[in-house]
Amino acid sequence: MNEDEVFYLFSLAVASISLLLLALILVVLVQYTLPVIKEMGFDYFITSSWNPVFGKERYGILPYFLGTVLTSFIAVLVGVPISFGIALFLTEYSNKTLKKYLSIMIDLLAAIPSVIYGLWGFFVFRNFILDYIEKPLHNYFGKISIFSATPTGLDFLSGGLILAIMIIPIVSSVTREVLELVPTEIKEGIYAIGGNRYDVIVYGSIRYSKNGILGAILLGLGRAVGETMAVSMVIGNATGENALPRSLFSAGQTLSSLIANEFNEANPTSLHPNALVGAGLVLLMMAIVVNLGARAIVNKYKR
């Protein structure tokens, strides 16, 4: 065996650690979840009761699944247009200096640890949302069910909006890359037939890069699904039936915030830890599906 073969085998062995870890994570999580599924059956996935008290144990993760879906949906709904606007501003309206400093600032949003988002969310952002968004909406449109609950600022909307801020860096930077790939000929062609900047962007850039933008959106969604700390500090931490999303202003829970909030209180001899690990397994599946889709689209696009 020559030294290159040794090198190959050594690097192969080290790189295989990732494969091994991933396989172990899947096996261990599934194995640890099985007891609660055996006890609860399919109800574990489709019911809402949650009671860790010994002898009355019931676990259903539907509300937290829906909570993750709802908060991520809000994040994408609000965060994506803003990210798209930023990408436009940087590619179309900024000179080199402005572009440099603005993109550093946007990137710094991704550098802030999520627990600091949570701290800020709990003491600052929440009050802003409460006073300027939730109370007006509740006062004028309180009859509509999604605005009906009494606003507190610790609810699905706050969770979703803080996620919206957190996905901006990734969505806007990928969108920007994609927009910069639009061939100049396409833009020039539209200008040449009398189009303005609006036409160039709407009929040229967006149409040309719509798959890439979709990839960017999915990457943002993947980020939002797995995010834990910030959401756990502003979502209100309801459990059981109460955590079902009935209104944007009701306290809720996501899969990840549930795990963060309850893991250390769970009695190891009950099924409570197993139920929480199961929530982690569902979360993992969601994250993998969304990110795989995102990566497939973005890679195909860049090639």
Added chain:
Amino acid sequence: MISLRVKKKVQNTFLFLFAFLSTIIAIIPLFSIIFEVIKNGIEAINLDFFIQLPGPLGESIGGIANAIQGTLILVTLASIIGVPIGVITGIYLYEYGKEKKSTLISFSVDLLYDLPSIVVGIFVYITVVSPMRSFSALAGALALAIVMIPIIAKTTEESLTLVPPTISEAGIALGIPKWKNIIFIVLNSAKNGVLNGIVLAVARITGETAPLIMTCLGSNFWFSGMDKPINSLTLLIWRYAMQPYPSAVKKAWGAAFLLLLVALALNLLVKSGGERK
């Protein structure tokens, strides 16, 4: 004709306003977070803050020294484990990753990269904490190392790919073994990029909270062994932020100030370094 011109003008103005306002909306939270963390954090900072234990909840005395110590220990230990594995995995992906037999490995690195970090915490809880019957510094560091590996692997692979093929070809032409060529020539040319990736990964795990909750738990005391619970800045912020005691909340802001300073400094360091190149 005039109405068409007006329409075009309105469209352009609308587009500009949309782009401009979006940018402003995104920048406001950044400044608000920095401003609030400095404003509230600075009040907590004094000498005791850096050298004292937190003390009983609700007491206004004491500091966060054990959290600083804990974060330093956890991050150092995680880096000792995670950096070599990450860099070598990156080298493997660069050199052999395009071959069919390594598809599975590059695929798993991608998936590991996408894992929500709290899932990593659960995994380490089941495989380390539970058998050892104790939350521990070791478990926390392992969880952080797992978070770190795919980040470093991917940035290393990327930096190596950016090295012009002519450099690697020159090495091959000299007749030196492939492994020496990769380590001493290609990796050496890419070292800025690789180092940047490592710094970013360190910044990222310094701010990680979720995987520490179920692995090292947090503690009110000094580090007392790898097999004992340990505190961290992030755990302290999370546990103290929602306490009803103003003194605890103040410590949370102080810890956030320190953590934000480190996170922003490391990130700006990478950005300014990348530019000089």
